[in-house]
Amino acid sequence: MNSPRRILAVTHKELRQLRRDRLSFGMIVGIPVVQLLVFGYAINTNVRDLRAGVVDQAGTTASRNVIAAIAATQVARPLARASSPAELEEMLRTGAIDAGIVIPADYSRRVARREFPAVQILVDGTDTAVAGALQALARMPPPIDAPLLPQQDQVAAASDGAVGSDPAAGFLSILVLFNMEKRSAVSVVPALIGVILTMTMVLFTSIAIVRERERGTLELLITTPVRSVELMLGKIIPYVLIGATQLSIVLFLGSHLFAVPVRGSLVDLYLAGLAFITANLALGLLFSTIARTQFQSVQLAFFIFLPSILLSGFMFPFSGMPGIVQKLAEILPLTHFNRLSRGILVRGATLYELRHEVAPLGIFFIVVLALALARFRKRLD
Amino acid sequence: MSEPDYAIQTAGLTRSFGALVAVDHLTLDLPARRISGFLGPNGSGKSTTIRMLCGLVRPSAGSASVLGMDVRRHANEIRQRIGYMTQRFSLYEDLTVRENLDFLGEIRSLSRRRLRERIEELLETYALRPMADQRAGTLSGGQKQRLALAGAVLHRPDLLILDEPTSAVDPQSRREFWESLFDLCDQGTTVLVSTHFMDEAERCHELAILDRGMLAAFGAPERLMAGIDAATLVVWSDQQRRAAAILAASAEVKSVAQIGSALRVLVRRDLEAPCELLREVLSRAGLSARVEAVRPSLEDVFVAATGSLRSAARPREMP
DSSP, X not given: OOOHHHHHHHHHXXXXXXXXXXXXXXXXXXXXXXXXXXXXXXXXXXXXXXXXXXXXXXXXXXXXXHHHHHHHTSSEEEEEEOSXXXXXXXXXXXXXXXXXXXXXXXXXHHHHTTOSOOEEEEEETTSHHHHHHHHGGGGOOOOTTGGGSSOHHXXXXXXXXXXXXOTTSOSEEEEEESOTTOOHHHHHHHHHHHHHHHHHHHHHHHHHHHHHHHHTHHHXXXXXXXXXXXXXXXXXXXXXXXXXXXXXXXXXXXXXXXXXXXXXXXXXXXXXXXXXXXXHHHHHHHHHHHOSSHHHHHHHHHHHHHHHHHHSSSSSOGGGSOHHHHHHHHHSHHHHHHHHHHHHHTSOOOTTTTHHHHHHHHHHHHHHHHHHHHHOOSSOO | OOSOSEEEEEEEEEEEETTEEEEEEEEEEEETTSEEEEEOOTTSSHHHHHHHHTTSSOOSEEEEEETTEXXXXXXXXXXXXXXXXXXXXXSOTTSBHHHHHHHHHHHTTOOHHHHHHHHHHHHHHTTOGGGTXXXXXXXXXXXXXXXXXXXXXXXXXXXXXXXXXXXXXXXXXXXXXXXXXXXXXXXXXXXXXXXXXXXHHHTOSEEEEEETXXXXXXXXXXXXXXXXXXEEEEEEESOHHHHHHHHHTSTTEEEXXXXXXXXXXXXXXXXXXXXXXXXXXXXXXXOXXXXXXXXXXXXXXXXXXXTOOOOSOOOOOXX
């Protein structure tokens, strides 16, 4: 039987030690604050192959040609169909797609009469890099096959729309949802919660156990009746609290300094945070069973930290990565938490709608904790 | 009285780390309610043996039982009944004396009230009350050691195992520490202590001398000294370093060590007139010397048993 008393004894001890370790204590607050201020600017890059949903209300050869033309730009890849713009918006909200293409029923007429815009693109503004890339589509001319339509002469005129009566109205219109002002902070801050937690959670837990090994206190601990599970749980609990604190700090500063919206429920966000924090803590425990010194712990933490930053969609848009790298990134907890935090905070999605991002975190936690427990034996050899 | 007469029994106990055999077929019976010692240089297998007895390291071969329980199968039960004091101070330096003891008590599931009483008692016994609320990291070597001992006996273990407990303390503290061990022994606790100090080894009821993982000698220190397989001589000459070199090269001499201005020489026990023999060896080299036979010390026993030539004297503290 696991003894709650022994677990709490470890937790209590850990908190006492933490309170007296000025530097670590300072880092709990310092890391989120400094990073938030430093990373408060976006990193824009080229975007390709965004997942697009299509509503084709015209259903003509011409409208299919438009979709093909958009696909040919390689910026967006139409892969899902929807029956109404409202459904597209829903798909955007849950993160199933990055952009929606709406072709109205009267598409051919609009093209013929040069009633632009003839096509509307809905963009998820959560990720400014994505939104920026889709903006480029607005400069796309109408497809060349337009002359095949009855109103040949008018379409020809449309091709050099610059001389048209309303040069500002392009063939496509772009509608950015959720982050209309396209402020980078709105996309960076929610992701920063995950970045900061990845860094501190993995590092703190792995150091917490390795430090006991280094200082020799583990040798005494394992000659007491405390069980491995009790020791691990007792060590994890303080860091769950710390993780929640850090989440709150970033959230508070984010909404006050950078006016990041909180559109979804805070409860959902903290629950998502809890799943993410425990996944990272499990990883920290696993590292602590591998590392012999605190220095090795730090190295291992960076081993996971860099890929997390680079591949999770925090720094570079997920869509631009080759398939195999995307698969790798799907393993990383940060990839899923980024989608969760952006979804909940910016798009106002519910945790239930985003459940497909929670499940991988749960699986990660269970698998990694099992590995850590298997590796951590109450022996020195 | 119904308890087993032996607190620790090992048979062919062996542990290897890769190609290195740290403990090599150790067979030992250590009596209950006595103080037993492991004496040996670094790397002789003392710590590895102790760690196997505590269940920290698994034996590669052989068997060991502690308080009548097999170390492989009952590691957890053994852990409840032993107290272990590590070589390095292994309590939390950033916790206070009281907090450290409190944590150990919680971990060992002592009842709250009993724990409170026990901590007060220990603060008294080990003279820790004045620094009860001081962080352990700020204590002196002797105070840390008393705290470590208090932590190890908090749950009143039947067997107390100490791995080189006094390597970091001054002679006065070491003496007081041994007084505490005798008190515990008097109250019925079995004590196993490893050391490389001769004076400390001499205080043990039973002593096992370990050398390169093997048992070199075992018995009460007085018996070991009486039964030494060598004669001990002390040599004074005008050129001691040269005399030492000449004697060390002689076939009858087992070891030579300079201690202060004298040379301590172990020779084969079967020599008829060892003093004359040494004088002769030295005079052949043109050195005049005074040679006297003396009572063997434990260090002589150790040197004779381990067969190692010792060129430098260890610091010796007389009780």
